[in-house]
Amino acid sequence: MRIRRTARRNGIGFRGTGLRGLALCALSLAVCACATALRVDSAFPRPVVASLPIDVGVYYDESFRQYAFEKQADANSVAWDIEIGPAHVRLFDQLFQPLFENLVHLDGPRSGSGIRPVSIVIKPSIDEYTLQTPGDTATDFYAVEIRYKLAFYSPAGEFIRHWWYSGRGRSRSELFNADESVQEATVEAMRDAAAWLVIELTKHPDFPTELQAQQRNNANIRQDHES
Amino acid sequence: MLVILLAACTTSRIDVARHVSTDLSRDTGMVLLARKQDGGQKTEEDFMECLNDALAKMQLLVRIYPEQDFLDNLFPWFESRTAPATPEELPALLSLPGVSEKITEIGVRYIVWVDGSSERTDGGGGMSCAVGPGGGGCFGLVWWDTASVYETNIWDLQKARSVGAVSADASGMSYLPALLVPVPLIARTQNAACKGVAEQLREFFSESRAL
Numbered sequence: 172m173r174i175r176r177t178a179r180r181n182g183i184g185f186r187g188t189g190l191r192g193l194a195l196c197a198l199s200l201a202v203c204a205c206a207t208a209l210r211v212d213s214a215f216p217r218p219v220v221a222s223l224p225i226d227v228g229v230y231y232d233e234s235f236r237q238y239a240f241e242k243q244a245d246a247n248s249v250a251w252d253i254e255i256g257p258a259h260v261r262l263f264d265q266l267f268q269p270l271f272e273n274l275v276h277l278d279g280p281r282s283g284s285g286i287r288p289v290s291i292v293i294k295p296s297i298d299e300y301t302l303q304t305p306g307d308t309a310t311d312f313y314a315v316e317i318r319y320k321l322a323f324y325s326p327a328g329e330f331i332r333h334w335w336y337s338g339r340g341r342s343r344s345e346l347f348n349a350d351e352s353v354q355e356a357t358v359e360a361m362r363d364a365a366a367w368l369v370i371e372l373t374k375h376p377d378f379p380t381e382l383q384a385q386q387r388n389n390a391n392i393r394q395d396h397e398s
Numbered sequence: 399m400l401v402i403l404l405a406a407c408t409t410s411r412i413d414v415a416r417h418v419s420t421d422l423s424r425d426t427g428m429v430l431l432a433r434k435q436d437g438g439q440k441t442e443e444d445f446m447e448c449l450n451d452a453l454a455k456m457q458l459l460v461r462i463y464p465e466q467d468f469l470d471n472l473f474p475w476f477e478s479r480t481a482p483a484t485p486e487e488l489p490a491l492l493s494l495p496g497v498s499e500k501i502t503e504i505g506v507r508y509i510v511w512v513d514g515s516s517e518r519t520d521g522g523g524g525m526s527c528a529v530g531p532g533g534g535g536c537f538g539l540v541w542w543d544t545a546s547v548y549e550t551n552i553w554d555l556q557k558a559r560s561v562g563a564v565s566a567d568a569s570g571m572s573y574l575p576a577l578l579v580p581v582p583l584i585a586r587t588q589n590a591a592c593k594g595v596a597e598q599l600r601e602f603f604s605e606s607r608a609l
Contacts, residue, residue: 215473216469216470216471216473217473218473218474219471219472219473219474219475219494219495219496219497219500220474220495220496221495221496312438314436314437314438315437338437339436339437339438339478340437340438341436341437341438341439342438343438343442343443356437356438359437359438359478360437362473362474362477363437363477363478363479365474366473366474366475366477366479366480367474367479367480369474370474370480
């Protein structure tokens with residue numbers, strides 16, 4: 172009896188494993204379906220600023236163009252997959268085109284064929300994207316902070332220095348509209364950071380000259396060390 | 399009648415301060431801007447909508463300019479950390495290249511800054527609900543207090559000064575009694591504050607009431 176029962180159990184167990192597998196797959200799919208995929212898709216305004224009389228090269232690398240934030244589901248939040256790279260390319264183009272008299276898109280920070288006809292090369296990147304949900308903060312708000320890193324290079328492609336800055340955005344949580352709230356907070360953070368960057372650059376219209384002077388100092392220090 | 403029966407009591411107080419008169423014409427533009435801090439606004443979207451709708455229905459001698467269009471047209475000068483905090487900062491802002499030209503182009507003369515929110519301040523009671531094969535129901539009483547505090551400041555961009563301010567403070571207690579079916583008796587404090595602020599803003603922007 173015992174053997175038969177065990178055998179029957181095994182038989183049922185085998186078929187059950189299949190059913191359980193199917194159920195698990197369905198559950199996994201359901202859990203996956205809870206992960207919210209979001210592509211930040213917003214238009215950005217052209218800044219009202221006087222154009223700086225400088226020629227600037229800008230380089231967007233693949234990690235910047237394709238930047239996406241992923242957050243695993245936890246007790247406070249569903250999983251998130253937020254694509255923000257393409258929106259940032261649009262944002263920086265929209266900022267830099269009116270800000271600099273001549274903006275050149277480059278395919279790398281370093282030149283393969285000598286010095287390029289620009290005063291400075293800028294390579295923006297996203298250092299960190301942070302999302303806090305209402306569950307994380309026990310408030311009614313989604314909060315986003317984006318930390319950026321701008322790398323400056325000489326026209327010949329020598330690295331000069333980094334600038335770090337960040338932007339913050341908040342949006343009120345809306346029932347069944349979490350993706351819209353996150354999109355709104357992200358766009359607010361992007362605008363906040365962009366506003367700061369534009370104003371800082373216009374306050375320092377001769378920043379390429381200052382950076383080039385810094386680069387010369389760096390080169391002199393290196394030469395002194397070598398000699 | 400049912401709405402009156404279902405509405406809980408709300409008390410509100412409106413304060414108005416008027417510094418100077420407004421120069422009004424049909425070409426004059428006015429924009430309602432929610433004050434932002436830390437990249438976001440405290441004031442609820444539906445309060446801004448309520449205020450815009452209430453003012454749009456009034457016979458004002460100004461046209462209302464959309465908030466987002468204003469922020470986009472004057473980017474980056476009215477974002478959360480770049481917007482002027484006081485009217486004394488306006489002359490410096492207006493002297494920046496392109497700013498006053500853009501303001502003239504879009505025809506906005508008055509900014510109405512809106513700040514504040516509605517919050518639940520206290521509450522209590524309890525309710526239990528059960529569902530069985532024969533049906534379900536709830537029994538109990540829940541209550542909560544809501545306070546809506548909003549402040550608006552009116553600035554004249556042309557003369558770079560403050561015109562006046564309106565503040566609204568509404569509070570009320572909402573009830574949710576349940577004897578089988580819960581019956582909400584909601585104190586609409588936000589709506590009361592919105593109507594109060596809109597009525598007072600009319601004083602600034604309609605011909606008969608202008609100083």
